[in-house]
Amino acid sequence: MKLSTKGRYGVILMIDLGMFHGEGPVSLKSVAERQSLSEHYLEQLIAPLRNAGLVRSIRGAYGGYVLAKNPQEITVGDIIRVLEGPITIVDDPEEELKELWERVRKSINDVLDSVTLQDLVEKKKFGGENIMFYI
Amino acid sequence: MKLSTKGRYGVILMIDLGMFHGEGPVSLKSVAERQSLSEHYLEQLIAPLRNAGLVRSIRGAYGGYVLAKNPQEITVGDIIRVLEGPITIVDDPEEELKELWERVRKSINDVLDSVTLQDLVEKKKFGGENIMFYI
DNA sequence: TAAAAAGCAGAGTAATTTTCTCGGAAATGA
DNA sequence: TCATTTCCGAGAAAATTACTCTGCTTTTTA
Numbered sequence: 001m002k003l004s005t006k007g008r009y010g011v012i013l014m015i016d017l018g019m020f021h022g023e024g025p026v027s028l029k030s031v032a033e034r035q036s037l038s039e040h041y042l043e044q045l046i047a048p049l050r051n052a053g054l055v056r057s058i059r060g061a062y063g064g065y066v067l068a069k070n071p072q073e074i075t076v077g078d079i080i081r082v083l084e085g086p087i088t089i090v091d092d093p094e095e096e097l098k099e100l101w102e103r104v105r106k107s108i109n110d111v112l113d114s115v116t117l118q119d120l121v122e123k124k125k126f127g128g129e130n131i132m133f134y135i
Numbered sequence: 136m137k138l139s140t141k142g143r144y145g146v147i148l149m150i151d152l153g154m155f156h157g158e159g160p161v162s163l164k165s166v167a168e169r170q171s172l173s174e175h176y177l178e179q180l181i182a183p184l185r186n187a188g189l190v191r192s193i194r195g196a197y198g199g200y201v202l203a204k205n206p207q208e209i210t211v212g213d214i215i216r217v218l219e220g221p222i223t224i225v226d227d228p229e230e231e232l233k234e235l236w237e238r239v240r241k242s243i244n245d246v247l248d249s250v251t252l253q254d255l256v257e258k259k260k261f262g263g264e265n266i267m268f269y270i
Numbered sequence: 271t272a273a274a275a276a277g278c279a280g281a282g283t284a285a286t287t288t289t290c291t292c293g294g295a296a297a298t299g300a
Numbered sequence: 301t302c303a304t305t306t307c308c309g310a311g312a313a314a315a316t317t318a319c320t321c322t323g324c325t326t327t328t329t330a
Contacts, residue, residue, distance in 0.1 A: 004317065012229060027275065041319060047277085060328025061274040076235065094147060096258040100211065100250055107242040115235055123231040139288065162305065176290055178307080195298020196304040 009037060010045050010083040011076055011120070017055060018071045018121040025064030045083060052082040071121055077112030144172060145180045145218040146211055146255070152190065153206045153256040160199030180218060187217040206256055212247030 016031045028046065032039040046065060049055050056068045067074065151166045163181065167174040181200060184190050191203045202209065 006318080008229075008232070011232065015231065025275095029275080038319070040321075043277085044319085050277095057276060058328085059276045059326070061272095062329060063275050063327080065276090094143075096150070096255050097143070097146065100246070100255075104243055104246045107246050108239055111235070111239045111242050120231050120235075141288075160305095164305080173290065175292075179290085182307080192306060193298090194296080194304095194306045196302090197299060198297085198305050200306090 004084060006045065007080045007084045009035075009041070010049065010079050012037075013042060013045055014049070014054070014067075014074070014079050014117055015120050015124060017065060017067050018074075018117045019124065021067050021071055021121070025058040025062070025066050027064040030064075048082050049079070052078075054078060054082065067117070070118070072116045072118035074117040075113040076115045076117070076120070077109050079117075080112055081109075139219065141180065142215045142219045144170075144176070145184065145214050147172075148177060148180055149184070149189070149202075149209070149214050149252055150255050150259060152200060152202050153252045154259065156202050156206055156256075160193040160197070160201050162199040165199075183217050184214070187213075189213060189217065202252070205253070207251045207253035209252040210248040211250045211252070211255070212244050214252075215247055216244075 012035055013031060016035060017026055020026045028039050028042045031037070032042055046055060046057075050057055050065075053068055054074060055065045057063070057065050147170055148166060151170060152161055155161045163174050163177045166172070167177055181190060181192075185192055185200075188203055189209060190200045192198070192200050
């Protein structure tokens, strides 16, 4: 049971955009270089993020992508759900198990929604100086 | 992001064994018939469950499987972890994300470990008369 | 106008995982 | 002895994942 790289890379991509939030558009090419990822693959990840309204694109030379909201308004859950689809633990559940899977789903979402992009950007910038994980 | 059928079928299999707990060995053939699953596939699920000490096998005619512990001592988490492997959200995590994945992992395990086989067997037997989900 | 970059679509593919099947060997009870 | 059942390993089939490549259009800045 594990998250696919799609969700992981998507979060990494969004953190990268978050690092430059307020400094104008960031090209996928530059993200690809910084994060050692394929630009083409990033295209496939950013498309759904754009459709979901998490990023905005600016076309043309010196264009790129910017976060569509402030980093503190975007949770990791928002990103993961867009890229991994809804956290459906199981499709056709047995009656006795339905509520259990539902509780699992909810608890995952609660954790993922408890961390914002802002939290992760700060963590990356200041390296473990924040308190969010000491709760 | 979803659980594979392996974990699901494994839980269903264990519930079935739980239904007959104390009444002697249950053959995979009978489980396969009751649950409309392939006997051969169940074989593959039960092997790790046996290795993990959750069930005991009795070979030969009129043999089968029995729970190795009381149903209230076996949690859904025990079963899922055996069949799905550890709940590793991600293999090679970014430093900033490590603790987040760890929190997700822990919260999933907490939920899965909060329900025992006994709970599910009772739920199946008495159809939603128990209180475990009304917390 | 030329270069940079997104946008879009589709094809393909390699690897991995999941799901499931098959064919026996060994053990056991009646 | 024989039917039943576990035990074991191999592997096939299907689905999913994780990309890669191609190629073209549109938008925008310098």
